[in-house]
Amino acid sequence: MTSGVLDAAAGAPPARTSGGPTASDSPVVATVVAPEAGETLELWQRRLARARAVLDTYVTQAQYPFDSRPISEKPDLLLPYRGVPMQVPLRGADGTVALAGALELRQDRFNVVGDEGVHLFLSCAQAGNGEPCAVAMAEARVASAEQAARFPGVPVAFADNGLDGDAVASDGIFTTHLVPARQGFTGYHGYIETGLQVRLEGKLFAASFMILYTPVPPARFTGKVRERLAAGSLDLMVELDVHKPGHYLVHGRVDDALGRSFAFLAFNDQLEAGLREVPLQLFGKLVLDQNAQAPFTLRDIDGHLLLEDADPDRELMLTLAGAVHRTAAYPRSSFSEAVWDSEEKQRYVTEFSKDVAQAEAAVARLGGRP
């Protein structure tokens, strides 16, 4: 950390000519940075620390391509995104907390496609008199004002009866199974919000769930995956039947033979219509560094068509949940130790190295030890 607390406590750092007001549009051209009057050794030491952190982070992470990563870098994407469990305070209409406790909301998916449904779960955690809560009203409605007239809100029934996705009857967890295609949203594309009011100790409290709905997927995964070793890495070629050409993003997760999740693979590029193969590259050095043992299992593949500059900005594909493909049993010797390289990487390392050298020189000129 570069200690913003200290920055703020110390007041404004000395102003630099190069960082000052830009009354004209003539840019200040970066040259070798020399310490200016008022600039302290301490400030340049902090600049050097940041420059080194920026370079070190880049060099360490750029051992692998940006689309073939340790899954530890994706703490919220170990599985396809399903929404975040939330606790909503028990507040009155004026926003102030009216009762101790919270409404607890959970959903089993965020992205919903075609005939899919989503389970929404609600429970109450209160520190009051222990009186059970009840869902007084719930309604699913489109989040688009322009579409609201065409797709009016529909009542939704939450129940705690052990049926239709409600795991255990009378456990205090109320559940509904929202299926947009069967509940009036056929043809709608976008966010659907389920707002509800919960009665507790004679008062009403509000909360809402959100999902993203695509009525017709733009492409589908056929389930076929072809694999090929190339240059010390393993390419997993995932087949798609593309109905709508365009900019697609596809993500997959990989477990090793011991069941350890270790890699997150991504594709982000244009696809033409028809049967297409998307390469998800399992980078060789990543396999070796993670000490991952083949055969590998490619699992939980999700994807969408990105609609650039539009709202909603995507059409979702049906996710391939669970294990999709098991690879051959490759020995470690199949994979390369070589680090990833590219023009982009060289450009970054060159620039960040230059920044470190400039800061080191400035520290040295001010009598410090770089």
Add this chain to the structure above:
Amino acid sequence: MMMRRLSMILLAGVVVAAVSSEASATNYSLWIHGRSPSFTTAKGNYTSWPYWGSSATAGGVNKKAVNWGGEDATSISGNNAYITRALDCYCTGANWCYIAVHSAGDLALGYALANSGGSTRSVRNASPASDGTCGTTGATQVGWNIKWVDIGGGAGGGSDLADAAIWSSSPLVNNLKTTAARALYDHNQTRSKILYMFAAAKGTAYSGILPGQDDEVIAYHSSGGVASWGSFCNPGDLFCDGTLTTGSGATSNGKAKWTNHTVDFRDDGEAYNHFTNGTWSGIMSVVRLDMVAYAL
């Protein structure tokens, strides 16, 4: 023959060096604003600063205002072309950028980085037309040249005020709902650029809605870059799920941050709120000091 080929290679090197020196390297400081419901900022105008404050105030080397609108009627994706235009203008070729973002600007930049940060870009000449598009040089490159990013009151994890219907439903407000904001893009995909998070804690008015510490609009779960929703606080507060740690490590209760999100400033003194007020105020006053100190 061999000598001639070597000479040609050397000559080519001299030509490249000459071109490089003519295309002088320039660093820019881009300022990407947040939601702006009271007025739509001048889209594509890089010299308009009413969202922030006086244009004469220092904000890092060669500062540029990335005005993308910020109006409720248009979503993050709907206005994202103004972000990518600015990045194309000032962060390609020999030019490099430092970036400061506020609030929903976190979503706007993160969205661009995750979806387009590895795409092939036209190298542009930093001379913008009125719509914010700059002229091309004929060259291309992969991604943008970004050194690091400062994020004040970042809305990458959404605002609970959007969930609680404090703001009227709209395309931008829908993006700002916590579940939707976290689903909008892969927040970990920064292509190894560090995002320095500045999290403020002077909030009072909506403390019943915003979990844990907040700046009146954004709670620590978002401004601290935590990859899961929860109530996170300053050290010593017993009524939260955990403490927001400084640096890139997990919160005290083990909740990971998004990759390359590092908390550079945690408002232990509860001294800063969310609002710039057109006077470079609130948490962005701290970000501004950081830009002045480090964006050279």
